[in-house]
Amino acid sequence: MKTLVLVEHDNACVKDATLHTVTAAAALGEVHLLVAGQGCAAVADEAAKIAGVAKVHLADDAAYAHQLPENVAPLVVALMADHEAFLASATTTGKNIAPRVAALLDVMQISDIIAVDGPDSFTRPIYAGNAIAKVKTSDKKLVITVRGTAFDKAAASGGSGTVETVPGTGDSGIASFVGAEIAASERPELTSARVIVSGGRGVGSGENYHKIIDPLADKLGAATGASRAAVDAGFVPNDYQVGQTGKIVAPDVYIAVGISGAIQHLAGMKDSKTIIAINKDEDAPIFQVADIGLVGDLFQIVPELTAKL
Amino acid sequence: MKILVPVKRVLDYNLKPRVKADGSGIDLANVKQSMNPFDEIAVEEAIRLKEKGIATEVIAVSIGEAKSQETLRTALAMGADRAILVTHDGVAEPLAVAKLLKAIADEEQPGLIILGKQAIDDDSNQTGQMLAALLGWAQGTFASKVEVSGETVNVTREVDGGLETVALKLPAIVTTDLRLNEPRYASLPNIMKAKSKPLATKAPGDYGVDMTPRLTTLNVSEPPKRQAGIKVASVDELVTKLKALGVAA
Numbered sequence: 001m002k003t004l005v006l007v008e009h010d011n012a013c014v015k016d017a018t019l020h021t022v023t024a025a026a027a028l029g030e031v032h033l034l035v036a037g038q039g040c041a042a043v044a045d046e047a048a049k050i051a052g053v054a055k056v057h058l059a060d061d062a063a064y065a066h067q068l069p070e071n072v073a074p075l076v077v078a079l080m081a082d083h084e085a086f087l088a089s090a091t092t093t094g095k096n097i098a099p100r101v102a103a104l105l106d107v108m109q110i111s112d113i114i115a116v117d118g119p120d121s122f123t124r125p126i127y128a129g130n131a132i133a134k135v136k137t138s139d140k141k142l143v144i145t146v147r148g149t150a151f152d153k154a155a156a157s158g159g160s161g162t163v164e165t166v167p168g169t170g171d172s173g174i175a176s177f178v179g180a181e182i183a184a185s186e187r188p189e190l191t192s193a194r195v196i197v198s199g200g201r202g203v204g205s206g207e208n209y210h211k212i213i214d215p216l217a218d219k220l221g222a223a224t225g226a227s228r229a230a231v232d233a234g235f236v237p238n239d240y241q242v243g244q245t246g247k248i249v250a251p252d253v254y255i256a257v258g259i260s261g262a263i264q265h266l267a268g269m270k271d272s273k274t275i276i277a278i279n280k281d282e283d284a285p286i287f288q289v290a291d292i293g294l295v296g297d298l299f300q301i302v303p304e305l306t307a308k309l
Numbered sequence: 310m311k312i313l314v315p316v317k318r319v320l321d322y323n324l325k326p327r328v329k330a331d332g333s334g335i336d337l338a339n340v341k342q343s344m345n346p347f348d349e350i351a352v353e354e355a356i357r358l359k360e361k362g363i364a365t366e367v368i369a370v371s372i373g374e375a376k377s378q379e380t381l382r383t384a385l386a387m388g389a390d391r392a393i394l395v396t397h398d399g400v401a402e403p404l405a406v407a408k409l410l411k412a413i414a415d416e417e418q419p420g421l422i423i424l425g426k427q428a429i430d431d432d433s434n435q436t437g438q439m440l441a442a443l444l445g446w447a448q449g450t451f452a453s454k455v456e457v458s459g460e461t462v463n464v465t466r467e468v469d470g471g472l473e474t475v476a477l478k479l480p481a482i483v484t485t486d487l488r489l490n491e492p493r494y495a496s497l498p499n500i501m502k503a504k505s506k507p508l509a510t511k512a513p514g515d516y517g518v519d520m521t522p523r524l525t526t527l528n529v530s531e532p533p534k535r536q537a538g539i540k541v542a543s544v545d546e547l548v549t550k551l552k553a554l555g556v557a558a
């Protein structure tokens with residue numbers, strides 16, 4: 001089968017999420033990519049080098065500059081005349097666009113897959129990962145979002161896909177981009193970091209977060225994350241949230257500091273290789289999943305740990 | 310303008326789901342079910358828009374078994390004006406739900422439809438986007454701020470990199486994220502009042518929507534369990550462990 005993967009990018013570079021999704025697509029058949037953006041020819045060239053990619057469809061138009069689903073979905077639908085499966089990463093961009101495509105194709109989307117079991121069957125977590133469902137679709141075309149942590153990255157180089165320019169499908173005229181506040185950070189991205197230090201309500205304040213969590217993350221070259229409670233309380237911005245309704249992560253090492261371990265938080269990090277928990281409450285549920293636990297006051301433990309590393 | 314708010318009855322978020330022994334699904338017999346938390350946020354936002362004089366009427370809609378009435382009564386007690394229940398036993402997939410909601414939107418002509426970003430049972434995160442596609446409307450998903458002015462709604466969205474704002478022509482779809490607002494609790498007098506608010510009961514056939522699922526669930530199982538590990542007694546021991554893991558020099 002011919003698959004079409006939505007390339008996630010910022011009009012300059014391909015994002016890592018795409019590499020995971022390419023691996024899922026390759027399990028289904030021939031991999032074609034779609035680069036929709038503005039001034040994004042370099043992205044298409046980079047995408048064509050991803051291992052296993054046969055073809056890159058490049059749609060370069062002002063209408064696609066900000067990945068507005070009202071504009072991108074009709075473009076995907078047009079290309080789906082010639083493809084059997086559409087795959088997007090289960091990121092905020094993919095989740096925004098893919099269901100819109102599915103409805104236009106009259107197809108039930110299969111969200112957040114963690115395995116490809118066959119040409120029409122897939123595994124996906126439900127109930128915050130407390131249950132794993134195997135599903136089979138009867139739809140003629142597939143629309144799928146892919147959980148990145150469940151698939152290895154395809155190699156970013158070694159491929160020799162061809163780039164083909166495709167005509168745009170215009171601007172819907174019903175939605176426009178106003179602005180964005182995208183935090184620039186020197187740290188690794190949460191979803192691809194090897195080590196993550198996350199702070200919860202126990203950290204107490206934004207000021208404490210930066211005084212306690214940041215230096216430890218600096219020492220470990222880690223990304224920084226948070227629980228919902230820490231985000232809601234304004235310690236850190238929304239893009240730090242790990243969990244069922246935030247980001248799904250699976251680093252080699254996840255260090256949870258002052259996080260109790262609610263099921264919604266565990267849903268986002270329990271596939272980490274090693275979980276380390278620091279909490280003053282020895283009965284905190286986080287210790288039920290932690291490989292290594294240290295009971296005590298984070299305000300003493302974390303600075304001491306940072307100093308000794 | 311009218312605002313439509315679809316609300317789903319789901320296993321209460323405080324409860325841990327039990328996988329049925331025969332692998333057919335989750336055991337929902339005799340367990341507490343409540344309004345999907347994101348839908349509470351949607352109801353709250355709609356009521357606030359009414360309190361600001363922007364909305365004239367808030368209509369809550371649910372598709373599900375007869376007991377979904379309770380969920381609709383909760384929405385009415387929070388402040389919705391009336392409710393529509395489309396009774397359906399068995400699976401209602403997002404695509405079918407979106408088709409029903411489209412038919413209801415065609416009838417009611419709302420200016421805004423506010424949904425939750427995801428139902429915490431199936432974790433699909435699709436219905437709002439699908440509904441937007443079927444109606445040909447703009448969508449502001451994962452909203453943390455909604456500002457209506459004239460013929461436009463500005464929606465600030467929680468995205469992976471931070472925040473993004475889009476301007477949408479009305480009528481439009483909004484899906485809620487956690488930080489949009491803090492839903493109110495219904496007061497006792499309002500719970501009493503809600504009992505006499507209008508609640509219409511319909512069937513999918515009334516809207517000509519085929520509910521046959523496209524997906525078959527082959528099996529539902531428990532995820533592999535993580536074993537609790539060890540506790541270390543001191544920071545020094547933790548440093549040793551981190552070194553052994555190769556993350557510290």
Ligand SMILES: Cc1cc2nc3c(=O)[nH]c(=O)nc-3n(C[C@H](O)[C@H](O)[C@H](O)COP(=O)(O)OP(=O)(O)OC[C@H]3O[C@@H](n4cnc5c(N)ncnc54)[C@H](O)[C@@H]3O)c2cc1C
Nearest residue numbers: 200201202227228229243244245246258260264265280298
């Ligand atoms: C619809 C919905 C979606 C949700 N989605 C998410 C999600 O995606 N991600 C998420 O994280 N949550 C999510 N939640 C919230 C979740 O249920 C919990 O409320 C949240 O994870 C709790 O955060 P916390 O562990 O930081 O806070 P708490 O549960 O308050 O825990 C704080 C911990 O800090 C410890 N502590 C306090 N002081 C110290 C100290 N000095 N030293 C050491 N330890 C200390 C305490 O012992 C406690 O264990 C969601 C909830 C709902 C209803």
Ligand SMILES: Nc1ncnc2c1ncn2[C@@H]1O[C@H](COP(=O)(O)O)[C@@H](O)[C@H]1O
Nearest residue numbers: 315316372424425427428433434435436
């Ligand atoms: N059966 C239903 N009845 C009413 N609203 C629903 C139903 N299913 C989904 N929704 C709405 O769609 C949102 C997203 O659900 P989902 O796409 O299933 O994750 C929910 O938060 C509800 O607002």
